[in-house]
Amino acid sequence: MxxxxxxxxxxxxxxxxxxxxxxxxxxxxxxxxxxxxxxxxxxxxxxxxxxxxxxxxxxxxxxxxxxxxxxxxxxxxxxxxxxxxxxxxxxxxxxxxxxxxxxxxxxxxxxxxxxxxxxxxxxxxxxxxxxWAGADPAPxxxxxxxxxxxxxxxxxxxxxxxxxATEGTPPAPPVPPVVLDTFMRALPHTLADVSAPAGTRVRVVVDDQAELAWTVRAASGGGWEMEHRLPAAADPAAQVELDAATAWRLCVRAIGPAQARSRARLRGERRLAEAVCRMVSIIY
The missing domain is CATH 1.20.120.450 (dinb family like domain)
Structure with missing residues:
Protein backbone atom coordinates (compact mmCIF):
# COMPACT_ATOMS: atom_id res chain seq x y z
CA MET A 1 0.00 0.00 0.00
CA TRP A 132 -8.34 16.29 11.74
CA ALA A 133 -7.53 13.60 9.16
CA GLY A 134 -4.96 11.91 11.40
CA ALA A 135 -2.20 12.56 8.86
CA ASP A 136 1.18 13.67 10.25
CA PRO A 137 2.77 14.47 7.93
CA ALA A 138 0.03 14.76 5.33
CA PRO A 139 0.48 14.39 1.60
CA ALA A 165 -27.07 32.98 2.11
CA THR A 166 -24.12 30.64 2.47
CA GLU A 167 -23.28 28.23 -0.34
CA GLY A 168 -25.44 25.15 -0.29
CA THR A 169 -28.44 27.26 0.74
CA PRO A 170 -30.49 28.74 -2.14
CA PRO A 171 -30.25 31.22 -3.73
CA ALA A 172 -26.49 30.88 -3.14
CA PRO A 173 -24.53 28.46 -5.37
CA PRO A 174 -24.00 24.82 -4.35
CA VAL A 175 -21.10 23.80 -2.13
CA PRO A 176 -18.12 23.07 -4.40
CA PRO A 177 -17.63 19.26 -4.63
CA VAL A 178 -13.91 19.73 -3.94
CA VAL A 179 -14.78 21.23 -0.55
CA LEU A 180 -17.08 18.37 0.43
CA ASP A 181 -14.60 15.79 -0.89
CA THR A 182 -11.86 17.28 1.27
CA PHE A 183 -14.02 17.43 4.38
CA MET A 184 -14.92 13.75 3.98
CA ARG A 185 -11.25 12.73 4.25
CA ALA A 186 -11.83 13.03 8.00
CA LEU A 187 -13.94 9.86 7.93
CA PRO A 188 -11.17 7.28 8.61
CA HIS A 189 -9.88 9.33 11.55
CA THR A 190 -13.42 9.91 12.82
CA LEU A 191 -14.03 6.16 12.99
CA ALA A 192 -10.54 5.27 14.25
CA ASP A 193 -11.79 4.18 17.68
CA VAL A 194 -14.87 2.38 16.33
CA SER A 195 -14.42 -1.39 16.10
CA ALA A 196 -15.92 -3.41 13.26
CA PRO A 197 -15.03 -6.61 11.36
CA ALA A 198 -12.63 -6.15 8.46
CA GLY A 199 -14.52 -5.27 5.30
CA THR A 200 -17.37 -3.47 7.09
CA ARG A 201 -18.42 -0.48 5.03
CA VAL A 202 -19.95 2.84 6.05
CA ARG A 203 -21.28 5.23 3.45
CA VAL A 204 -22.01 8.99 3.54
CA VAL A 205 -24.31 10.45 0.91
CA VAL A 206 -24.88 14.14 0.22
CA ASP A 207 -28.20 13.76 -1.46
CA ASP A 208 -29.00 17.24 -2.74
CA GLN A 209 -25.93 17.75 -4.93
CA ALA A 210 -25.85 15.11 -7.67
CA GLU A 211 -25.78 12.28 -5.11
CA LEU A 212 -22.21 12.73 -3.94
CA ALA A 213 -21.07 9.73 -1.89
CA TRP A 214 -18.07 8.47 0.06
CA THR A 215 -17.41 5.04 1.55
CA VAL A 216 -14.99 3.95 4.26
CA ARG A 217 -14.06 0.33 4.94
CA ALA A 218 -12.71 -1.33 8.06
CA ALA A 219 -9.19 -2.42 7.15
CA SER A 220 -7.85 -5.91 7.85
CA GLY A 221 -4.98 -4.52 9.92
CA GLY A 222 -7.20 -2.22 11.96
CA GLY A 223 -8.47 1.27 11.37
CA TRP A 224 -10.50 2.49 8.43
CA GLU A 225 -9.70 3.48 4.84
CA MET A 226 -11.46 5.45 2.13
CA GLU A 227 -13.08 3.39 -0.60
CA HIS A 228 -14.58 5.76 -3.13
CA ARG A 229 -16.22 3.18 -5.35
CA LEU A 230 -18.67 1.02 -3.46
CA PRO A 231 -18.86 -2.42 -5.11
CA ALA A 232 -22.31 -3.04 -6.53
CA ALA A 233 -22.89 -6.12 -4.39
CA ALA A 234 -21.49 -4.62 -1.20
CA ASP A 235 -24.23 -3.05 0.89
CA PRO A 236 -22.85 -0.75 3.59
CA ALA A 237 -23.42 -1.73 7.19
CA ALA A 238 -24.48 1.86 7.84
CA GLN A 239 -25.35 4.85 5.69
CA VAL A 240 -25.73 8.53 6.57
CA GLU A 241 -27.69 10.72 4.18
CA LEU A 242 -27.65 14.47 4.61
CA ASP A 243 -27.84 17.65 2.58
CA ALA A 244 -24.77 19.68 1.67
CA ALA A 245 -25.53 22.55 4.05
CA THR A 246 -25.76 20.14 6.99
CA ALA A 247 -22.62 18.30 5.89
CA TRP A 248 -20.32 21.31 5.71
CA ARG A 249 -21.71 22.90 8.86
CA LEU A 250 -21.08 19.70 10.78
CA CYS A 251 -17.54 19.45 9.47
CA VAL A 252 -16.65 22.99 10.62
CA ARG A 253 -18.70 22.70 13.83
CA ALA A 254 -21.21 25.37 12.88
CA ILE A 255 -23.62 22.71 14.15
CA GLY A 256 -22.92 19.88 16.58
CA PRO A 257 -23.29 16.12 16.18
CA ALA A 258 -26.71 16.02 17.82
CA GLN A 259 -28.12 18.61 15.44
CA ALA A 260 -26.56 16.83 12.47
CA ARG A 261 -28.14 13.54 13.55
CA SER A 262 -31.53 15.21 13.78
CA ARG A 263 -31.20 16.50 10.22
CA ALA A 264 -29.68 13.38 8.67
CA ARG A 265 -31.19 10.04 7.73
CA LEU A 266 -29.33 7.25 9.49
CA ARG A 267 -29.68 3.75 8.07
CA GLY A 268 -28.27 0.40 9.14
CA GLU A 269 -26.10 -0.14 12.21
CA ARG A 270 -26.88 2.79 14.47
CA ARG A 271 -23.57 3.04 16.32
CA LEU A 272 -21.64 3.33 13.06
CA ALA A 273 -23.99 5.93 11.60
CA GLU A 274 -23.91 7.98 14.78
CA ALA A 275 -20.11 7.83 14.86
CA VAL A 276 -20.02 9.48 11.41
CA CYS A 277 -21.94 12.41 12.87
CA ARG A 278 -18.95 13.16 15.13
CA MET A 279 -16.88 14.11 12.08
CA VAL A 280 -14.93 17.36 12.25
CA SER A 281 -12.71 18.70 9.46
CA ILE A 282 -11.05 21.69 11.10
CA ILE A 283 -8.67 22.22 14.02
CA TYR A 284 -11.25 22.36 16.76
Missing part, protein backbone atom coordinates in the same frame (compact mmCIF):
# COMPACT_ATOMS: atom_id res chain seq x y z
CA UNK A 2 1.34 3.44 -0.90
CA UNK A 3 1.77 5.98 1.91
CA UNK A 4 -1.51 7.65 2.85
CA UNK A 5 -3.52 5.28 0.62
CA UNK A 6 -6.06 5.05 3.44
CA UNK A 7 -6.96 8.68 2.72
CA UNK A 8 -8.29 7.70 -0.70
CA UNK A 9 -7.65 9.12 -4.14
CA UNK A 10 -5.92 12.52 -4.09
CA UNK A 11 -8.03 15.66 -4.23
CA UNK A 12 -6.64 18.19 -6.70
CA UNK A 13 -7.69 21.61 -5.40
CA UNK A 14 -4.91 23.54 -7.14
CA UNK A 15 -7.15 25.14 -9.75
CA UNK A 16 -9.67 26.37 -7.19
CA UNK A 17 -7.56 28.98 -5.39
CA UNK A 18 -7.90 31.67 -8.05
CA UNK A 19 -11.71 31.47 -8.27
CA UNK A 20 -12.03 31.24 -4.49
CA UNK A 21 -9.97 34.39 -3.99
CA UNK A 22 -11.94 36.21 -6.70
CA UNK A 23 -15.16 35.33 -4.86
CA UNK A 24 -13.70 36.56 -1.57
CA UNK A 25 -12.56 39.86 -3.07
CA UNK A 26 -15.94 40.44 -4.70
CA UNK A 27 -17.60 39.84 -1.34
CA UNK A 28 -15.25 42.10 0.62
CA UNK A 29 -15.61 44.92 -1.89
CA UNK A 30 -19.35 44.85 -1.29
CA UNK A 31 -19.01 45.34 2.49
CA UNK A 32 -20.40 48.68 3.68
CA UNK A 33 -18.23 50.70 6.12
CA UNK A 34 -20.44 49.88 9.08
CA UNK A 35 -20.49 46.15 8.30
CA UNK A 36 -16.80 45.48 8.89
CA UNK A 37 -17.44 45.39 12.65
CA UNK A 38 -20.19 42.77 12.42
CA UNK A 39 -19.46 39.56 14.30
CA UNK A 40 -18.42 36.72 11.99
CA UNK A 41 -17.06 34.39 14.70
CA UNK A 42 -17.09 34.64 18.49
CA UNK A 43 -14.65 37.45 19.24
CA UNK A 44 -13.88 38.15 15.59
CA UNK A 45 -15.44 40.71 13.27
CA UNK A 46 -15.70 40.54 9.49
CA UNK A 47 -12.51 42.60 9.35
CA UNK A 48 -10.76 40.20 11.73
CA UNK A 49 -11.64 37.17 9.59
CA UNK A 50 -10.28 38.95 6.49
CA UNK A 51 -7.09 39.72 8.41
CA UNK A 52 -6.82 36.08 9.48
CA UNK A 53 -6.95 35.01 5.83
CA UNK A 54 -4.18 37.46 5.02
CA UNK A 55 -2.11 35.89 7.78
CA UNK A 56 -2.75 32.46 6.28
CA UNK A 57 -1.48 33.74 2.94
CA UNK A 58 1.70 35.15 4.44
CA UNK A 59 2.41 32.02 6.46
CA UNK A 60 1.92 29.64 3.53
CA UNK A 61 4.01 31.73 1.15
CA UNK A 62 6.79 32.16 3.71
CA UNK A 63 7.11 28.46 4.42
CA UNK A 64 6.34 26.81 1.10
CA UNK A 65 7.48 29.33 -1.49
CA UNK A 66 10.27 31.16 0.32
CA UNK A 67 11.61 28.47 2.66
CA UNK A 68 11.20 30.86 5.59
CA UNK A 69 10.08 28.85 8.61
CA UNK A 70 11.10 30.95 11.61
CA UNK A 71 7.68 32.13 12.70
CA UNK A 72 5.67 31.30 15.81
CA UNK A 73 6.19 27.95 17.50
CA UNK A 74 4.41 26.09 20.31
CA UNK A 75 5.42 26.97 23.83
CA UNK A 76 6.78 24.17 26.04
CA UNK A 77 3.92 21.81 26.78
CA UNK A 78 1.46 23.71 24.56
CA UNK A 79 -0.88 21.46 22.59
CA UNK A 80 -0.85 21.92 18.82
CA UNK A 81 -4.49 23.05 18.70
CA UNK A 82 -3.89 25.60 21.46
CA UNK A 83 -0.82 26.89 19.65
CA UNK A 84 -2.76 27.37 16.40
CA UNK A 85 -5.56 29.23 18.16
CA UNK A 86 -3.10 31.43 20.05
CA UNK A 87 -1.00 32.33 17.01
CA UNK A 88 -4.12 33.12 14.99
CA UNK A 89 -5.41 35.37 17.77
CA UNK A 90 -2.08 37.18 18.12
CA UNK A 91 -1.90 37.86 14.39
CA UNK A 92 -5.46 39.20 14.23
CA UNK A 93 -4.89 41.47 17.21
CA UNK A 94 -1.62 42.81 15.78
CA UNK A 95 -3.19 43.46 12.37
CA UNK A 96 -6.09 45.58 13.63
CA UNK A 97 -4.26 48.73 12.57
CA UNK A 98 -4.66 47.65 8.92
CA UNK A 99 -7.65 49.36 7.33
CA UNK A 100 -10.28 47.36 5.44
CA UNK A 101 -9.33 48.91 2.06
CA UNK A 102 -5.70 47.95 2.65
CA UNK A 103 -6.73 44.45 3.65
CA UNK A 104 -8.64 44.00 0.40
CA UNK A 105 -5.78 45.36 -1.70
CA UNK A 106 -3.24 43.13 0.02
CA UNK A 107 -5.47 40.03 -0.17
CA UNK A 108 -5.64 40.55 -3.92
CA UNK A 109 -1.85 40.65 -4.11
CA UNK A 110 -1.16 37.68 -1.84
CA UNK A 111 -4.03 35.66 -3.31
CA UNK A 112 -2.38 35.77 -6.72
CA UNK A 113 0.91 34.60 -5.25
CA UNK A 114 -0.82 31.75 -3.39
CA UNK A 115 -2.72 30.59 -6.48
CA UNK A 116 0.45 30.55 -8.60
CA UNK A 117 2.39 28.75 -5.88
CA UNK A 118 -0.18 25.97 -5.64
CA UNK A 119 -0.47 25.70 -9.44
CA UNK A 120 3.24 24.78 -9.58
CA UNK A 121 3.15 22.37 -6.64
CA UNK A 122 3.70 18.62 -6.67
CA UNK A 123 0.68 17.05 -5.03
CA UNK A 124 2.62 13.90 -4.20
CA UNK A 125 5.16 15.77 -2.08
CA UNK A 126 4.99 15.80 1.70
CA UNK A 127 2.97 18.58 3.29
CA UNK A 128 2.26 19.74 6.80
CA UNK A 129 0.13 17.76 9.26
CA UNK A 130 -3.64 17.68 8.85
CA UNK A 131 -4.62 16.74 12.36
CA UNK A 140 0.69 17.80 -0.03
CA UNK A 141 -2.56 17.22 -1.91
CA UNK A 142 -4.43 17.07 1.41
CA UNK A 143 -2.50 20.02 2.83
CA UNK A 144 -3.46 21.99 -0.30
CA UNK A 145 -7.11 20.96 -0.22
CA UNK A 146 -7.30 21.73 3.51
CA UNK A 147 -6.10 25.29 2.79
CA UNK A 148 -8.81 25.73 0.17
CA UNK A 149 -11.52 24.59 2.58
CA UNK A 150 -10.29 27.09 5.18
CA UNK A 151 -10.55 29.98 2.73
CA UNK A 152 -13.96 28.77 1.61
CA UNK A 153 -15.28 28.28 5.16
CA UNK A 154 -14.22 31.73 6.31
CA UNK A 155 -15.88 33.27 3.25
CA UNK A 156 -19.12 31.56 4.24
CA UNK A 157 -18.78 32.98 7.75
CA UNK A 158 -18.41 36.46 6.30
CA UNK A 159 -21.43 35.91 4.06
CA UNK A 160 -23.49 34.85 7.07
CA UNK A 161 -22.37 37.89 9.07
CA UNK A 162 -23.54 40.12 6.22
CA UNK A 163 -26.94 38.41 6.16
CA UNK A 164 -26.32 36.60 2.88
Missing amino acids: TPHAWLGEPVDARGSFGPERAALLELLRSVEPGQWRRTALPGWSVRDVAAHLLGDDYARLAWMRDGHDTGAAPRPGEAFEAFIHRSNREWVEASRRISPPMLVETLELTGGHVARMWARSDLHAVGRPVS LWLDCARDLTEYWTHRQQIRAALGR
Whole structure:
Protein backbone atom coordinates (compact mmCIF):
# COMPACT_ATOMS: atom_id res chain seq x y z
CA MET A 1 0.00 0.00 0.00
CA THR A 2 1.34 3.44 -0.90
CA PRO A 3 1.77 5.98 1.91
CA HIS A 4 -1.51 7.65 2.85
CA ALA A 5 -3.52 5.28 0.62
CA TRP A 6 -6.06 5.05 3.44
CA LEU A 7 -6.96 8.68 2.72
CA GLY A 8 -8.29 7.70 -0.70
CA GLU A 9 -7.65 9.12 -4.14
CA PRO A 10 -5.92 12.52 -4.09
CA VAL A 11 -8.03 15.66 -4.23
CA ASP A 12 -6.64 18.19 -6.70
CA ALA A 13 -7.69 21.61 -5.40
CA ARG A 14 -4.91 23.54 -7.14
CA GLY A 15 -7.15 25.14 -9.75
CA SER A 16 -9.67 26.37 -7.19
CA PHE A 17 -7.56 28.98 -5.39
CA GLY A 18 -7.90 31.67 -8.05
CA PRO A 19 -11.71 31.47 -8.27
CA GLU A 20 -12.03 31.24 -4.49
CA ARG A 21 -9.97 34.39 -3.99
CA ALA A 22 -11.94 36.21 -6.70
CA ALA A 23 -15.16 35.33 -4.86
CA LEU A 24 -13.70 36.56 -1.57
CA LEU A 25 -12.56 39.86 -3.07
CA GLU A 26 -15.94 40.44 -4.70
CA LEU A 27 -17.60 39.84 -1.34
CA LEU A 28 -15.25 42.10 0.62
CA ARG A 29 -15.61 44.92 -1.89
CA SER A 30 -19.35 44.85 -1.29
CA VAL A 31 -19.01 45.34 2.49
CA GLU A 32 -20.40 48.68 3.68
CA PRO A 33 -18.23 50.70 6.12
CA GLY A 34 -20.44 49.88 9.08
CA GLN A 35 -20.49 46.15 8.30
CA TRP A 36 -16.80 45.48 8.89
CA ARG A 37 -17.44 45.39 12.65
CA ARG A 38 -20.19 42.77 12.42
CA THR A 39 -19.46 39.56 14.30
CA ALA A 40 -18.42 36.72 11.99
CA LEU A 41 -17.06 34.39 14.70
CA PRO A 42 -17.09 34.64 18.49
CA GLY A 43 -14.65 37.45 19.24
CA TRP A 44 -13.88 38.15 15.59
CA SER A 45 -15.44 40.71 13.27
CA VAL A 46 -15.70 40.54 9.49
CA ARG A 47 -12.51 42.60 9.35
CA ASP A 48 -10.76 40.20 11.73
CA VAL A 49 -11.64 37.17 9.59
CA ALA A 50 -10.28 38.95 6.49
CA ALA A 51 -7.09 39.72 8.41
CA HIS A 52 -6.82 36.08 9.48
CA LEU A 53 -6.95 35.01 5.83
CA LEU A 54 -4.18 37.46 5.02
CA GLY A 55 -2.11 35.89 7.78
CA ASP A 56 -2.75 32.46 6.28
CA ASP A 57 -1.48 33.74 2.94
CA TYR A 58 1.70 35.15 4.44
CA ALA A 59 2.41 32.02 6.46
CA ARG A 60 1.92 29.64 3.53
CA LEU A 61 4.01 31.73 1.15
CA ALA A 62 6.79 32.16 3.71
CA TRP A 63 7.11 28.46 4.42
CA MET A 64 6.34 26.81 1.10
CA ARG A 65 7.48 29.33 -1.49
CA ASP A 66 10.27 31.16 0.32
CA GLY A 67 11.61 28.47 2.66
CA HIS A 68 11.20 30.86 5.59
CA ASP A 69 10.08 28.85 8.61
CA THR A 70 11.10 30.95 11.61
CA GLY A 71 7.68 32.13 12.70
CA ALA A 72 5.67 31.30 15.81
CA ALA A 73 6.19 27.95 17.50
CA PRO A 74 4.41 26.09 20.31
CA ARG A 75 5.42 26.97 23.83
CA PRO A 76 6.78 24.17 26.04
CA GLY A 77 3.92 21.81 26.78
CA GLU A 78 1.46 23.71 24.56
CA ALA A 79 -0.88 21.46 22.59
CA PHE A 80 -0.85 21.92 18.82
CA GLU A 81 -4.49 23.05 18.70
CA ALA A 82 -3.89 25.60 21.46
CA PHE A 83 -0.82 26.89 19.65
CA ILE A 84 -2.76 27.37 16.40
CA HIS A 85 -5.56 29.23 18.16
CA ARG A 86 -3.10 31.43 20.05
CA SER A 87 -1.00 32.33 17.01
CA ASN A 88 -4.12 33.12 14.99
CA ARG A 89 -5.41 35.37 17.77
CA GLU A 90 -2.08 37.18 18.12
CA TRP A 91 -1.90 37.86 14.39
CA VAL A 92 -5.46 39.20 14.23
CA GLU A 93 -4.89 41.47 17.21
CA ALA A 94 -1.62 42.81 15.78
CA SER A 95 -3.19 43.46 12.37
CA ARG A 96 -6.09 45.58 13.63
CA ARG A 97 -4.26 48.73 12.57
CA ILE A 98 -4.66 47.65 8.92
CA SER A 99 -7.65 49.36 7.33
CA PRO A 100 -10.28 47.36 5.44
CA PRO A 101 -9.33 48.91 2.06
CA MET A 102 -5.70 47.95 2.65
CA LEU A 103 -6.73 44.45 3.65
CA VAL A 104 -8.64 44.00 0.40
CA GLU A 105 -5.78 45.36 -1.70
CA THR A 106 -3.24 43.13 0.02
CA LEU A 107 -5.47 40.03 -0.17
CA GLU A 108 -5.64 40.55 -3.92
CA LEU A 109 -1.85 40.65 -4.11
CA THR A 110 -1.16 37.68 -1.84
CA GLY A 111 -4.03 35.66 -3.31
CA GLY A 112 -2.38 35.77 -6.72
CA HIS A 113 0.91 34.60 -5.25
CA VAL A 114 -0.82 31.75 -3.39
CA ALA A 115 -2.72 30.59 -6.48
CA ARG A 116 0.45 30.55 -8.60
CA MET A 117 2.39 28.75 -5.88
CA TRP A 118 -0.18 25.97 -5.64
CA ALA A 119 -0.47 25.70 -9.44
CA ARG A 120 3.24 24.78 -9.58
CA SER A 121 3.15 22.37 -6.64
CA ASP A 122 3.70 18.62 -6.67
CA LEU A 123 0.68 17.05 -5.03
CA HIS A 124 2.62 13.90 -4.20
CA ALA A 125 5.16 15.77 -2.08
CA VAL A 126 4.99 15.80 1.70
CA GLY A 127 2.97 18.58 3.29
CA ARG A 128 2.26 19.74 6.80
CA PRO A 129 0.13 17.76 9.26
CA VAL A 130 -3.64 17.68 8.85
CA SER A 131 -4.62 16.74 12.36
CA TRP A 132 -8.34 16.29 11.74
CA ALA A 133 -7.53 13.60 9.16
CA GLY A 134 -4.96 11.91 11.40
CA ALA A 135 -2.20 12.56 8.86
CA ASP A 136 1.18 13.67 10.25
CA PRO A 137 2.77 14.47 7.93
CA ALA A 138 0.03 14.76 5.33
CA PRO A 139 0.48 14.39 1.60
CA LEU A 140 0.69 17.80 -0.03
CA TRP A 141 -2.56 17.22 -1.91
CA LEU A 142 -4.43 17.07 1.41
CA ASP A 143 -2.50 20.02 2.83
CA CYS A 144 -3.46 21.99 -0.30
CA ALA A 145 -7.11 20.96 -0.22
CA ARG A 146 -7.30 21.73 3.51
CA ASP A 147 -6.10 25.29 2.79
CA LEU A 148 -8.81 25.73 0.17
CA THR A 149 -11.52 24.59 2.58
CA GLU A 150 -10.29 27.09 5.18
CA TYR A 151 -10.55 29.98 2.73
CA TRP A 152 -13.96 28.77 1.61
CA THR A 153 -15.28 28.28 5.16
CA HIS A 154 -14.22 31.73 6.31
CA ARG A 155 -15.88 33.27 3.25
CA GLN A 156 -19.12 31.56 4.24
CA GLN A 157 -18.78 32.98 7.75
CA ILE A 158 -18.41 36.46 6.30
CA ARG A 159 -21.43 35.91 4.06
CA ALA A 160 -23.49 34.85 7.07
CA ALA A 161 -22.37 37.89 9.07
CA LEU A 162 -23.54 40.12 6.22
CA GLY A 163 -26.94 38.41 6.16
CA ARG A 164 -26.32 36.60 2.88
CA ALA A 165 -27.07 32.98 2.11
CA THR A 166 -24.12 30.64 2.47
CA GLU A 167 -23.28 28.23 -0.34
CA GLY A 168 -25.44 25.15 -0.29
CA THR A 169 -28.44 27.26 0.74
CA PRO A 170 -30.49 28.74 -2.14
CA PRO A 171 -30.25 31.22 -3.73
CA ALA A 172 -26.49 30.88 -3.14
CA PRO A 173 -24.53 28.46 -5.37
CA PRO A 174 -24.00 24.82 -4.35
CA VAL A 175 -21.10 23.80 -2.13
CA PRO A 176 -18.12 23.07 -4.40
CA PRO A 177 -17.63 19.26 -4.63
CA VAL A 178 -13.91 19.73 -3.94
CA VAL A 179 -14.78 21.23 -0.55
CA LEU A 180 -17.08 18.37 0.43
CA ASP A 181 -14.60 15.79 -0.89
CA THR A 182 -11.86 17.28 1.27
CA PHE A 183 -14.02 17.43 4.38
CA MET A 184 -14.92 13.75 3.98
CA ARG A 185 -11.25 12.73 4.25
CA ALA A 186 -11.83 13.03 8.00
CA LEU A 187 -13.94 9.86 7.93
CA PRO A 188 -11.17 7.28 8.61
CA HIS A 189 -9.88 9.33 11.55
CA THR A 190 -13.42 9.91 12.82
CA LEU A 191 -14.03 6.16 12.99
CA ALA A 192 -10.54 5.27 14.25
CA ASP A 193 -11.79 4.18 17.68
CA VAL A 194 -14.87 2.38 16.33
CA SER A 195 -14.42 -1.39 16.10
CA ALA A 196 -15.92 -3.41 13.26
CA PRO A 197 -15.03 -6.61 11.36
CA ALA A 198 -12.63 -6.15 8.46
CA GLY A 199 -14.52 -5.27 5.30
CA THR A 200 -17.37 -3.47 7.09
CA ARG A 201 -18.42 -0.48 5.03
CA VAL A 202 -19.95 2.84 6.05
CA ARG A 203 -21.28 5.23 3.45
CA VAL A 204 -22.01 8.99 3.54
CA VAL A 205 -24.31 10.45 0.91
CA VAL A 206 -24.88 14.14 0.22
CA ASP A 207 -28.20 13.76 -1.46
CA ASP A 208 -29.00 17.24 -2.74
CA GLN A 209 -25.93 17.75 -4.93
CA ALA A 210 -25.85 15.11 -7.67
CA GLU A 211 -25.78 12.28 -5.11
CA LEU A 212 -22.21 12.73 -3.94
CA ALA A 213 -21.07 9.73 -1.89
CA TRP A 214 -18.07 8.47 0.06
CA THR A 215 -17.41 5.04 1.55
CA VAL A 216 -14.99 3.95 4.26
CA ARG A 217 -14.06 0.33 4.94
CA ALA A 218 -12.71 -1.33 8.06
CA ALA A 219 -9.19 -2.42 7.15
CA SER A 220 -7.85 -5.91 7.85
CA GLY A 221 -4.98 -4.52 9.92
CA GLY A 222 -7.20 -2.22 11.96
CA GLY A 223 -8.47 1.27 11.37
CA TRP A 224 -10.50 2.49 8.43
CA GLU A 225 -9.70 3.48 4.84
CA MET A 226 -11.46 5.45 2.13
CA GLU A 227 -13.08 3.39 -0.60
CA HIS A 228 -14.58 5.76 -3.13
CA ARG A 229 -16.22 3.18 -5.35
CA LEU A 230 -18.67 1.02 -3.46
CA PRO A 231 -18.86 -2.42 -5.11
CA ALA A 232 -22.31 -3.04 -6.53
CA ALA A 233 -22.89 -6.12 -4.39
CA ALA A 234 -21.49 -4.62 -1.20
CA ASP A 235 -24.23 -3.05 0.89
CA PRO A 236 -22.85 -0.75 3.59
CA ALA A 237 -23.42 -1.73 7.19
CA ALA A 238 -24.48 1.86 7.84
CA GLN A 239 -25.35 4.85 5.69
CA VAL A 240 -25.73 8.53 6.57
CA GLU A 241 -27.69 10.72 4.18
CA LEU A 242 -27.65 14.47 4.61
CA ASP A 243 -27.84 17.65 2.58
CA ALA A 244 -24.77 19.68 1.67
CA ALA A 245 -25.53 22.55 4.05
CA THR A 246 -25.76 20.14 6.99
CA ALA A 247 -22.62 18.30 5.89
CA TRP A 248 -20.32 21.31 5.71
CA ARG A 249 -21.71 22.90 8.86
CA LEU A 250 -21.08 19.70 10.78
CA CYS A 251 -17.54 19.45 9.47
CA VAL A 252 -16.65 22.99 10.62
CA ARG A 253 -18.70 22.70 13.83
CA ALA A 254 -21.21 25.37 12.88
CA ILE A 255 -23.62 22.71 14.15
CA GLY A 256 -22.92 19.88 16.58
CA PRO A 257 -23.29 16.12 16.18
CA ALA A 258 -26.71 16.02 17.82
CA GLN A 259 -28.12 18.61 15.44
CA ALA A 260 -26.56 16.83 12.47
CA ARG A 261 -28.14 13.54 13.55
CA SER A 262 -31.53 15.21 13.78
CA ARG A 263 -31.20 16.50 10.22
CA ALA A 264 -29.68 13.38 8.67
CA ARG A 265 -31.19 10.04 7.73
CA LEU A 266 -29.33 7.25 9.49
CA ARG A 267 -29.68 3.75 8.07
CA GLY A 268 -28.27 0.40 9.14
CA GLU A 269 -26.10 -0.14 12.21
CA ARG A 270 -26.88 2.79 14.47
CA ARG A 271 -23.57 3.04 16.32
CA LEU A 272 -21.64 3.33 13.06
CA ALA A 273 -23.99 5.93 11.60
CA GLU A 274 -23.91 7.98 14.78
CA ALA A 275 -20.11 7.83 14.86
CA VAL A 276 -20.02 9.48 11.41
CA CYS A 277 -21.94 12.41 12.87
CA ARG A 278 -18.95 13.16 15.13
CA MET A 279 -16.88 14.11 12.08
CA VAL A 280 -14.93 17.36 12.25
CA SER A 281 -12.71 18.70 9.46
CA ILE A 282 -11.05 21.69 11.10
CA ILE A 283 -8.67 22.22 14.02
CA TYR A 284 -11.25 22.36 16.76
